[in-house]
Amino acid sequence: MSEILHVNDIYKNFGAVQALSGFSMSVNEGEIVGLMGDNGAGKSTILKILAGNYLASSGTVNFMGKDVVFNSPNDARKQGVEVVYQDLALCNHLTASKNIYLSREKKKFFFLMDHKHMNDTSQGILDQLNSSARPNDVVSGMSGGQRQAVAIARTRLSMPKIVLMDEPTAAVSVAQVPVILEYIKNLQKQKIAVLLISHRLPDVMKVCDRIVVMRLGEKVCDKSKDLCTPEEITGLITGAIKSA
Ligand SMILES: Nc1ncnc2c1ncn2[C@@H]1O[C@H](COP(=O)(O)OP(=O)(O)OP(=O)(O)O)[C@@H](O)[C@H]1O
Ligand SMILES: [Mg+2]
The missing domain is CATH 3.40.50.300 (P-loop containing nucleotide triphosphate hydrolases)
Structure with missing residues (x-):
């Protein structure tokens, strides 16, 4: 190895x-x-x-x-290097999808946010994690487990x-x-x-x-x-x- x-x-x-x-x-x-x-x-x-x-x-x-x-x-x-922080480091006022894509937002036609793509991908990753969190749920209303899933989902947008x-x-x-x-x-x-x-x-x-x-x-x-x-x-x- x-x-x-x-x-x-x-x-x-x-x-x-x-x-x-x-x-x-x-x-x-x-x-x-x-x-x-x-x-x-x-x-x-x-x-x-x-x-x-x-x-x-x-x-x-x-x-x-x-x-x-x-x-x-x-x-x-x-x-x-992808990271899941102990304090999760999420933005509470944003949705799961926006947190997952934070600073890596997917664009279409060069400048428009591709919300559909981001929501669909987020949903797929959250499903893999068996999480009940949904892409449009705002983090402040989530349980500890749902927040954890969002933080882990962030690591799946790249191939680290x-x-x-x-x-x-x-x-x-x-x-x-x-x-x-x-x-x-x-x-x-x-x-x-x-x-x-x-x-x-x-x-x-x-x-x-x-x-x-x-x-x-x-x-x-x-x-x-x-x-x-x-x-x-x-x-x-x-x-x-x-x-x-
Ligand atoms: N930003 C900081 N400012 C000042 N001291 C810090 C800071 N971050 C960590 N420390 C101190 O450094 C030491 C190591 O902290 P660290 O957070 O790395 O521990 P840990 O092993 O992660 O502990 P835990 O299991 O509680 O998460 C501790 O004494 C802590 O108080
Ligand atoms: Mg620690």
Whole structure:
């Protein structure tokens, strides 16, 4: 399997808070990597560096064979990185379809919005996610699970190399969890890699090939899922076990 992403010795501080302290990891083509860790471990911070939201204080990111610095989310997306944020980052006053196509609106005759195309495509993606959300529903009136589906649907307008997902099953119903996990497996079938941040060990054990655990901004475990036990991962997350 070829490596598509390698982050090396990343440090990130927010004033006096050291969020990442020499964090390194890699992701291979089509690999599903679970990123776990306690609250404040630095998971969302590394995701936001890879998504072009934050600049690292130091360290390097190599993506698709070249050193990159993503200066904005658009920059990262253009190079093949799609993201589902922990807070979902949706516009509450807009419809599902408008959120899915935000900043990528489909035009017809060069300047008119092609609402029909956007609604039809949005409907198709929401159906794949088994979501009851409809393209014309306004996000402010949606349930947590429907909002999550809209945020995930945004990643399907392009053919990314990697999808970064921050807690995609945290706010969804018990019935919707397997749909999202199946969806992640389907990305893999299309050779799209997934970095899955999750506090839910059963989800990570079910879909991931490899598990990385962070603690206080550092990596304390990086190994094949088959070599991990739930007890060890839990110990690494809480700090009861120092490293694997
Ligand atoms: N924008 C910011 N400004 C200041 N401090 C921040 C900012 N973002 C994160 N931090 C701090 O950096 C550390 C890592 O935060 P991060 O959000 O990456 O944790 P996390 O692993 O995603 O946690 P959680 O599981 O709660 O989502 C925390 O101490 C947090 O308070
Ligand atoms: Mg987080």
